Every structure is written in structure tokens, then in C-alpha cells.
Amino acid sequence: MRTVTGLVVALMLITGGPGRAEWYKGNTHTHTINSDGDSAPDAVARWYKEHRYNFVVLSDHNYLTPVDGLNKALAAPGKFLVVGGEEVSDRFRDKSGRGFSIHLNAVNLGRVIPPAGGGSVTEVLQNNVDAINATGAVAHINHPNFGWSLTFEDLLAVKNYNLYEIYNGHPAVNNAGGGGVPGTEAMWDSLLTRGKLVFGIASDDAHSFKKFSPDLSNPGRGWVVVRANALDSDAIARALDRGDFYSSTGVELEDLIITDKRITVKIEPDRSSTRFTTFFIGTGGTVLKATGDNPAVYDITGKELYVRARIEDSNGRKAWTQPFYTGARR
Ligand SMILES: [Zn+2]
Ligand SMILES: [Zn+2]
Structure with missing residues (x-):
């Protein structure tokens, strides 16, 4: 979808005005050498620009990769944007010693957020959602089945977030579920059936830009197409948070x-x-x-x-x- 929608064309004909909504393709989850990615932020951003994305969120683990210099160097206002972000990467260990990986992305982030911790999986989730919301960034909960860490009940119990990953392109995150655990899309219907409105994100969670293989987390596997009034970080984050997008593989x-x-x-x-x-x-x-x-x-x-x-x-x-x-x- 690279063109203005039919509906918007009609509106433009009526109003002739600027500020029209357009569709922007982007990836909200990507790593660089500032955490466990294999490429520098500049190379990562360029990969997305060259593959005709309109935006990418750099989301290193517990690190805010600066984006202003990248946006200046790429010099593509209105066409391509690097959005500041972080994958807030927390852990919880229960009494039996079992560890849970609890990761949330903060999209359109202005300052780094340390993992908030907490006394249970849902408390860790909630504390991190609250910490992300307090900065004005938009939270999405990541790969619930990674390490079989997050259940439908956890996602149901946590408040004040609107987004979670129904598809994550990393090869070891168990999107499809198995062994009696529902897949991420089945979880989505369970949440929606209980009246909890959440929107489903597809993302790359890319780490590997140098070698491509099915067992590596490469870019280009999952993305969102967002309907926003402008290609700026605020407009993109707001449109995501209100569910004005679709997800795709x-x-x-x-x-x-x-x-x-x-x-x-x-x-x-x-x-x-x-x-x-x-x-x-x-x-x-x-x-x-x-x-x-x-x-x-x-x-x-x-x-x-x-x-x-x-x-x-x-x-x-x-x-x-x-x-x-x-x-x-x-
Ligand atoms: Zn993660
Ligand atoms: Zn990640």
C-alpha cells in the first residue's frame, strides 16, 4: 500500500487540504550493535530505507540508540524516519527457580528506561507498562511465547497497554504455540472475547543483517502499515496506539x-x-x-x-x- 487511500482521495478532493492520512510501512522492533544485533544503527536504518519501509523503530535491549544523527544522515523527511525506542528487557524468577523473559517495546521514547522489576510476572509487566507510559512513549508487549513466559491470563491482567506482538519474526519465539499452549493469535481471540481490546503487531525483532537464513532473526519478515497524518514519531506512535494499522508478513x-x-x-x-x-x-x-x-x-x-x-x-x-x-x- 503505497498510495493514498480512495477514501482519503475523496476527502482531498473536497478539502484540498494538507494533513491527509497516508499509509506508512514500518517495523517497530529491531536491534543494533548497541545490544545483540550484528550491525551498526546506520546500517540497520539503511536496510529498512532501501527496502522501501517508511519507518523503523530501533529497539535495543535496555538501551536508547540515538536517532537524530541517523535522520539527518539519511535525509529523507516525509519518506523515511528512524524512531527512538527501547526493548525494555526484564526477568522474573519464581520460587522454583524458573526464569521468565519479560520484554516490552517502548516506541517513540525520549529517555532510556531501566527494567522496573516486580514480585510476579504480571507485576513486572505492569510496572514496565507504567514506566513506559510515564515517559509518553507507547508500549507493546513482545513475543509472549518466548520461553513460554507470558500467558493469556498475564496479558488479560495487565492494564493500560493497547499493543502486543501476534507475530514476531525471530525463529525461536513460538508464535504458533504448541504442547497445549495457545499460539499468539489464539490468545488474541481469547483476550478480545473477554472484552479486552488489544491490537496485534507483526514485527521483525531483527538481529542479523549480514547473514540470511531461516534460523537467524533477519529483517523483512513482519511489519505494520500505519495510517497517520504525518511521518513523524508522535503521529506514528499515536496511530499505533489507537489501532489505526494492519500487520503483515x-x-x-x-x-x-x-x-x-x-x-x-x-x-x-x-x-x-x-x-x-x-x-x-x-x-x-x-x-x-x-x-x-x-x-x-x-x-x-x-x-x-x-x-x-x-x-x-x-x-x-x-x-x-x-x-x-x-x-x-x-
Ligand atoms: Zn525480546
Ligand atoms: Zn528483540
Whole structure:
């Protein structure tokens, strides 16, 4: 999605004004040599710029990599932006000695945040969410199944965050779940079914920019496409926090129109013979409708509680739209 949406084109024709919303592709989770990445911040930022992203958040472990110099050096205002961030990386050890990895990203961060600690997994999560919120940055909870550290109950108990990773491109984070533990997308439906509105992020969690292989955490695997009024850190962070974005591992959308009555997903066709299926999903992960149409359209009855869409292509790539609570709750 590189163009202005149809809806916005219509608005522009009416108003002719600036400040129009556009779609910006970005990755909110990336490491550099300032933590355990293999490349300097400049090389990391350039990778994303050269691969036609509009923004990247540098999120080193417990370190705020400076971005002002990078933005000056890359000199692409309105086209590409490096956003300040940190992966606040905390740990909790229970009485049995079991360790839990508790990681949260702070997007649009102005000062480094030390891990906050706490007396339980949920307390550590909450303390770090609160610490991130106190700086004015936006928090997203990362890779819940990494080390099988965070459960659906943890995500349900924590307050005042809107975002968590439903897809993380690192090869060892167990997105799909297993052994009786739900995958991150199934957790999402459990949260939404309980009335907890959270938005799903797809990210790279990239560490390796020099060698590419399925067992390395390479860039380009998961991203968000954000609808914002401007390509600046505040506008991007705010749009993420209010759920004005979709997540993707390869499927691109031309437009997404949601009203009280209808959800319309316009899929960007690719130049090959790829085919698409759109699944509209409601309470408990129930598939309300599956369609091969493009645009894919779902007419809201008002009895669904929520509706979200997952678009899959015939080569396994996906996109996820954010949940929309229908008349039953609104
Ligand atoms: Zn992490
Ligand atoms: Zn990470």
C-alpha cells in the first residue's frame, strides 16, 4: 500500500487540504550493535530505507540508540524516519527457580528506561507498562511465547497497554504455540472475547543483517502499515496506539474501510498468480465468513461482539486487520 487511500482521495478532493492520512510501512522492533544485533544503527536504518519501509523503530535491549544523527544522515523527511525506542528487557524468577523473559517495546521514547522489576510476572509487566507510559512513549508487549513466559491470563491482567506482538519474526519465539499452549493469535481471540481490546503487531525483532537464513532473526519478515497524518514519531506512535494499522508478513492491502455496517478489505494483487482468502473472525476465533473475493466484504450483524480479518495468500503470507467491536458492545 503505497498510495493514498480512495477514501482519503475523496476527502482531498473536497478539502484540498494538507494533513491527509497516508499509509506508512514500518517495523517497530529491531536491534543494533548497541545490544545483540550484528550491525551498526546506520546500517540497520539503511536496510529498512532501501527496502522501501517508511519507518523503523530501533529497539535495543535496555538501551536508547540515538536517532537524530541517523535522520539527518539519511535525509529523507516525509519518506523515511528512524524512531527512538527501547526493548525494555526484564526477568522474573519464581520460587522454583524458573526464569521468565519479560520484554516490552517502548516506541517513540525520549529517555532510556531501566527494567522496573516486580514480585510476579504480571507485576513486572505492569510496572514496565507504567514506566513506559510515564515517559509518553507507547508500549507493546513482545513475543509472549518466548520461553513460554507470558500467558493469556498475564496479558488479560495487565492494564493500560493497547499493543502486543501476534507475530514476531525471530525463529525461536513460538508464535504458533504448541504442547497445549495457545499460539499468539489464539490468545488474541481469547483476550478480545473477554472484552479486552488489544491490537496485534507483526514485527521483525531483527538481529542479523549480514547473514540470511531461516534460523537467524533477519529483517523483512513482519511489519505494520500505519495510517497517520504525518511521518513523524508522535503521529506514528499515536496511530499505533489507537489501532489505526494492519500487520503483515507479506500480504499488502490497498485499502481498509470499516463502518458500523460493513468491513471492506481491498487486497493489493501481486503480479504473479497468487490467490487470496480472507477470513473474518469473531468471538473465540470463530470464522464468521471465508471468501476469495477481492475486495472481501463482511456485513456486520451487530451480534458478533467483534470482527477482525486475516488475509492469507496461496504462498502462506498473511495480513491481519485490527479488531472492531460491533453494536453488541459499543
Ligand atoms: Zn525480546
Ligand atoms: Zn528483540
